[in-house]
Amino acid sequence: MRILVVEDERKIAEALKKGLESEGYQVKLALSGEDGFFCLTTEEYDLMLLDLMLPGRDGIEILQSIRKKGITTPILLLTGRDTVEDRVLGLDSGADDYLVKPFAFPELLARIRLLLRRGQQEPQYILKISDLEINLLTHRATRSEQLLDLTVKEFELLAYLVRHQGHVVSREMLAQDVWLTRERSTPLDNVIDVNIARLRRKVDGPFELKLIRTIRGVGFCLGESDHG
Numbered sequence: 772m773r774i775l776v777v778e779d780e781r782k783i784a785e786a787l788k789k790g791l792e793s794e795g796y797q798v799k800l801a802l803s804g805e806d807g808f809f810c811l812t813t814e815e816y817d818l819m820l821l822d823l824m825l826p827g828r829d830g831i832e833i834l835q836s837i838r839k840k841g842i843t844t845p846i847l848l849l850t851g852r853d854t855v856e857d858r859v860l861g862l863d864s865g866a867d868d869y870l871v872k873p874f875a876f877p878e879l880l881a882r883i884r885l886l887l888r889r890g891q892q893e894p895q896y897i898l899k900i901s902d903l904e905i906n907l908l909t910h911r912a913t914r915s916e917q918l919l920d921l922t923v924k925e926f927e928l929l930a931y932l933v934r935h936q937g938h939v940v941s942r943e944m945l946a947q948d949v950w951l952t953r954e955r956s957t958p959l960d961n962v963i964d965v966n967i968a969r970l971r972r973k974v975d976g977p978f979e980l981k982l983i984r985t986i987r988g989v990g991f992c993l994g995e996s997d998h999g
Contacts, residue, residue: 772887773797773815777807777833778822778849787820790876791883804833811837815896815908816844818886823850823861831864838865839948840927841907841934843896845886849874898933901995903974903982905930914974924949925970932983932993941990967991 774796778784781802788798799816801807804825811819823830834846848866850857858869867889868882896907905912910926912919921929931949932940945963946955967983975981984992 772817773799774883775799775801775807775810775814775816775819777801777804777819777825777830779803779825780822794880796883804828804830808833808836811842811844812840818883819844819846820883821846821848821866823848823852823857831860834861834864834866841896841898841930845889847882847886898930900933900936900993901980901982902978903933905933912974914978917977919973921970921973924966925973928966928970929974932991935993937992937994939986939990939992944990 772795774791776784776787776791776798778787778800779802784800784802788800791798799810799814801810804827807819807821808828810816821830821834825833828836830848830850834848837844837846845867846865847868847870848861849870849872850861851872852858853871861869867886870879870882898905898907902915903912904914905926907930910923912921912926912929927949928945931945935944942960942963943955946952946959950959950963952959967985971983975983980995982993982995984994986992
């Protein structure tokens with residue numbers, strides 16, 4: 772089992788690494804939120820221990836970014852904050868569990884075992900609809916087992932549509948969550964439309980069953996349909 776520990780206090784990080792490795796886990800350390808985010812989006816881990824108080828982008832920001840990308844690796848928050856509001860914020864942002872510092876190491880191990888058992892039930896980094904399958908870790912997308920040749924942005928766009936399958940996705944949502952900008956503009960709308968058109972050609976063009984639909988005046992929807 773591989774565990775990613777994101778903790779900026781080196782002594783705490785190294786103590787966690789030593790303790791977890793003594794229990795048989797493989798441990799990777801990241802001493803900043805940015806490094807932790809990079810590790811989790813480029814490598815496969817079974818669990819992430821995420822410190823809430825990090826310099827720069829804090830744990831909540833990192834957590835929200837990870838979940839927006841559709842990565843469902845179990846995440847256990849470690850923090851000195853102990854208010855109900857802080858716990859609710861962490862869980863609502865996508866954390867699977869919450870442990871307040873200082874904590875007993877046996878309790879940490881028990882929570883890790885629980886989250887790992889949950890994570891073994893299903894590989895959550897695989898998203899499917901009909902004959903379309905995307906792997907969020909390897910950034911591979913296939914349709915009827917045929918590899919789709921997608922750009923990085925096309926893959927992010929497709930993953931977002933799959934995560935919202937059956938629901939209409941507006942250009943405002945795509946601007947904010949895929950293009951990561953708060954300001955929607957006509958040039959950006961044009962860029963979104965061009966990427967949707969290219970994605971539709973690659974995902975739907977060769978296949979009778981069309982998955983990507985345009986909802987005129989509203990946005991886009993991914994779902995099984997006989998019409999494009």
